[in-house]
Amino acid sequence: MPLSRRAFLKTATASLAAFATPGALLHARPARAAGTDPVLVALYLRGGCDALSLVVPAGDPIYYGARPTIRVAAGSELALDGFFGFHPNMAPLLPFYQAGRLAVVHACGSPDGTRSHFDAQDFMEFAAPGNKNIQVGWLNRFLSAAGLTQPISAITLENQTAKALTGPVSTLAVTSLSRMTMQGTYVAERRQAIQTIFGSIPSPLLNAMGTNTVDLLDLVSTVDATPAATYPSSNLGKALQNLAALIKADVGVRVAAVNHASWDHHAYQLQHFPVMTNDLASSLAAFATDLGSDLDRTLVLVMTEFGRRVSENGAGGTDHGHGSVMFALGGALAGGRVVMRNDQWPGLGPATTFEGIDLAGTTDFRDVFAEVLSRHMGLSDPSPVFPNFSVSPSNFPGLFV
Amino acid sequence: MASTPASLRARRAAILVAGAVLLAGAACNDLQKQQQRRETVLNRIGYGPDPWSRQRIAELGVAAYIEEQLNPSALDDSALEAQIASLYPVTTMAYGQSRTTFHEYTGNPEMGPFIPLRDGTHAKILRAVKSKKQLEQVLVDFWYNHFNVDALIEEARWGYLTMERDAIRPHVFGKFEDMLRAVAQNPGMLDYLDNSVNFKTDFVYLGTKRGINENYAREILELHTVGVDGGYSQQDVREVARAFSGWTVAVTTNSTSNGFMFYSPGHDRGAKSVMGLELPANRGQMDGIDVIRHLSLLPQTAYFLSRKLCQRFISEPPPQRVVDAAAQTYLATGGDLRETVRTILLSPELTDPAYFRGKVKRPLVYVASLGRALGVNDDHWFAYVMATRVSQMGETLFRAGPPTGYPDVSRYWVGEGAYVARINLAWEAAHGNLGFAPQFDAPGPTPAEVVNQLQKQFIKTGIRPETRAALETLARGLPPGAVVPQTAATLLASPENLVH
Structure with missing residues (x-):
């Protein structure tokens, strides 16, 4: 399937370029099978998700010493590969991992060392670490590079456009399809x-x-919003349910940004983290189930601005750290693996951690983005999406091969 | 496949806003210019014009009106405040009293822990619409958003109200240092940014081993004072956290408590050094007090705060000349906020056509300006409904999650979903469904006369010829009884009414 899908992508991209005249697409678009264009969903865990609790390095004894009160109890993690294990509340996603539909990138991060949420989020969403003059989102630059300049191509499932989607290409922002009515x-x-x-x-x-807005009012009235799975009633569940309806209706959405807030657990992490994780995993599992065969063309990329301090703090929580974790679900992933730079866990001891206190980021998040744009979205040259960064397939973490 | 409208698939031009003006004004004569200036002031320093403010600014002139707003103690809001106290008693309670009254859910829904948030939200909406002290209301909103506490976090459920009332409101025309200190000691803030559990390393508090927690320390630097580029290091963050160790919440049933406690056994007594300030050992609570003074008076803080204020009142990005002038005033007056705001509001840039209609109204501004334009006839129902509508537009009051508060940036507020909520609100308002009593000035019989009269009533700054023509076309196609409310609803959802 991956080969034929990629072959189609090239054709689809070429035909989009041919019909770039305003208004021409709807009328002149050639007949095609429904639901073949690839879709990228960027899911952002706001606040700095604790990578070491989400995907536990159970094979590293330092983890247990650094987290005397908030560690995931040894043996309770959901084993992934003999070294790492999911947090127990990731259980709804374990079957997807086991089926090769989910891949993890661990110890990834930014070359910039900021521990500010807002700078770290901006640097990631603009794919421009350390550069505050760049204010266009990486996904907006992707839309330009791929010629996906129609507003319906990209949507934020919120009232406000995600920073990753801000920029010269107009995109949509809608929280609730059911409220899109005059x-x-x-x-x-x-x-x-x-x-x-x-x-x-x-x-x-x-x-x-x-x-x-006026156009979207017309469009939404044609979309069947009935889900084929049971979602949690959380904001995330609702957002993904709305998004699945748009993807299944194949109205032209190719990129979506979704937020999951409140991962900043400086205190009482044992109370908050499991609840957040359960919401994340069960919402995503429902989304993947609801999509059905559309999951083959849809890739969810889950990211956060940074991981958290290796050692817990005095309040049963963790302060801002550095290296983090990302994971991808769907598409034609070669999943069922935890991917790391040189297949090497950087360790949690003072000699190999970032500034002696935080997990190192050995995989640049931009290499993950670039691989996804190249191998899932079919963008032949992702370079224009990444200012001051050299894109090279040899640096791709290898999510697809 | 569902059908997608052609225009959603058509290429649209860039949406980044480089300049300040979002919507050009119509050409006008001197009298119209004077009126436009007054209306701009009412739109910028308050929640839009109502009959009282239009009359007042006409009587006093622009400069004297601004001066009165900067010194609002003589303006009489007593009837409004009495009404709020009677409708929402929690707004008058001390922290301790609110906590003891609403903390334990008794089965009576009116006594549950969500009541303080609901009632404080309603009170804020009523003040925005009805207070004569319009600038004070805008500034209280500005500073709450600057510090920001999510009102459903732990002690913030009661503390957010006292943060607004006791820590911010008394100081919006006072010294920034005093506001910063009062906020630092607010139990909502202490819990929201975790300083309530910030103690010296390995200190056992209430049976649990604690230690240094950096959360508040980082944000007082990054968000409250010098800004992220203010020149501090991770070591400074650590030192600030040590300085504030032991500043915690006094969990008490004492109904007069303000909720703050300095717990000296948990304070790190060692010497500290914060951005050039040396703190000798053993000074207890004075460590934090001195850090607050030091940070308040740094030039980085003056520029960071001035820039945000200018962005709120004038344009985004704000004119650098005014930012510089305001920062100089701030530094020359030891962080006096009345003087700083005066510099901004009396600057020619405030009403300069170059910055006319430069900002999209935030949801609360849009909702309150509708209430002020149309008149409210049922305050409680109005506040109740408006709270949900502001929420649908993405600005749930007192509930911004991240410590940045809500961004004061136009492009943040222009989502399609949020705009449909504004269209629907304008329609309901024009049809009297929302505790509004829409009073339309008696219009003439022709579509042109109807549109002209509605524009004069609601948008004195003028509308573009294209808007006028489209509204006249709409009016021509409607049956007589529908013309005025339907045209008004569309005018109130037009771009001219979305910006200020």
């Missing part, structure tokens, strides 16, 4: 007036908001 009377007449008014505004910011 209330009251004389809807058609008012809708027409709004479209005319906003269509005449020179400011692209307001013009896009108004005209996209």
Whole structure:
């Protein structure tokens, strides 16, 4: 399947370029089988998820010494490969790992050492570590590079556009499909007036908001929102349920940004972390199930701004750290593996940790992004997406091969 | 496959905003310019014009109106405050009293732990709409958002209200240092950023071994004072955390408690060094007090705060000349916020056409400005409904999760989902469904006269010819009884009413 899928991607990309004339796509688009374009979902764990609790280095004795009160009890982790194990509440995702549909990248991170949430998030979402002059999201640059400049190509499942999607290509931001409806009377007449008014505004910011809104109202009314799986009632569950409906309806969504807030556990981590993890794992498992065969063309990439301090702090929590973990679900992954630079765990001792206190980031997060854009989204040259960074397939972590 | 409208698939131009103006104004004569200036002031330093503020600024002139807003003690809000105290008694309670009253869920839904958040939200909405002290309300919102506490975190459930009322409001025209200290000692903040569990290494507190926790220390530097580029190191973060060790929450049933306690046995008594400030050993609570003073008076803090204030009141990015002037005022006055804000509000840039309509109204501003424009006839119902609508637009009050608060950036507030919520709110408001009593000035019979009258009533700064033409077309196609409310609803959802 991977080979034929990739072959199709090249064709699809070429035909998009051929029909880049405004308004031409809907009418002139060649007939094709529904649901073959690849979709990338960037799921951001805000606050700095504790990588060492999510994917436990159970084979490293330093872990247990550094976490006397908040460690995942030895033996309770869900064994992945003889060294690492999932947090027990990742159980809903274990079958996907075992089936080769989920791959983990451990000890990944940024070359910039900031422990500020907001700088670290920006650096990652703009794929520009240490550079505050770059304010365009990596996914927005991808849209430009791939020629996916139609607003429907990308959506944030929130009221506000994710920073990873901000930039010159207009994208959509919607929390709830069920609320995308105009209330009251004389809807058609008012809708027409709004479209005319906003269509005449020179400011692209307001013009896009108004005209996209009107178009989206029409689109959403055609989407069947019935899920084929049971989601948690959390914000994450709702967002992924809405997203699955859009992907299954194949309306043209190719990139989506989803947030999962509240991973900043400076205190009482044993109370908070398991709840967050359960929500994450059960929401994602429902999403993967709901997508059905569309999971073959959909890749979820889960990321966070940094991991947390190796040693727990005095409040049953962990302070901001450095190296972290990412994982990918779906698509044509060669999953069922925990991937690391040179297949080497950097260790948790003072000699090999970042500044002697935090997990090192041996895989640059941009290499993960670049591999996903190249091998899942079919972008032949990801270089324009990554300013001041040399993209080289030999540095890809190897999620697909 | 579902059908996708052609325009969603068509290429759209760049959405990044380089300049300040989002929407050009119509050409106008001197009288109109004067009116535009007044309306801009009301839109910028408050939650938009209402009949009282329009009359007041016409009587006093722009400069004197601003001066009165900077010294608002003579403005009479007593009826409003009495009403809020009666509708929402929790807003008058000390921290300890609120905690003892609402902490234990008794089965009576009106006594549960969510009541303080609900009632404080309603009170905030009513003040935004009805207070004559409009600038004070805007500044209280600005500073709450600057420090930000998520009101459902532990002690913040009661502490967020006293943070707004006791730590922020008394100081919005005072010294920043005093506000920063009061916030640092607020139990909501202490829990939200974990300083309540920040103790010297290996200290046993309430039966649990504790240690240094960096969370508050990092954010007081990064977000509250010098900013992330303010020139501090990881070592400074550590030293600040040691300085504040032992600042914790006084968990008590004492109904007069403000919730702060310095627990000296848990304080790290060693000497410390913070960004050029040397703190000798054994000074207890004075470590934190001195760190607050030191950080408050640093030039980095002056520029960081001035920039944020200018971004709120003028444009994004803010004009550098005003940022510099405000920072100089701040430094020359020892961090006096009235003087700093005065420099900004009396700057010509405040009403300079170059920055006209430069910002998208945040949800609370949009909602409150509708209430002020249309008149509210049922305060409690209005506050109740508006709280949910502000939430749907993405600005759930007192509930920003990250310690940055909500971003004060236009592009953050222009999502399609959020805009549909504004369209629907404007429609309901114009039809009297929301505790509004829409009073429309009697319009003439023609579509042009209707649009003209509504524009004069609601958007005195003018609308673009394209907007006017589209509204006239709409009005022409409607039956007589529907013309005014439907046209008004569309005008209130038009871009001219989304920006300020």
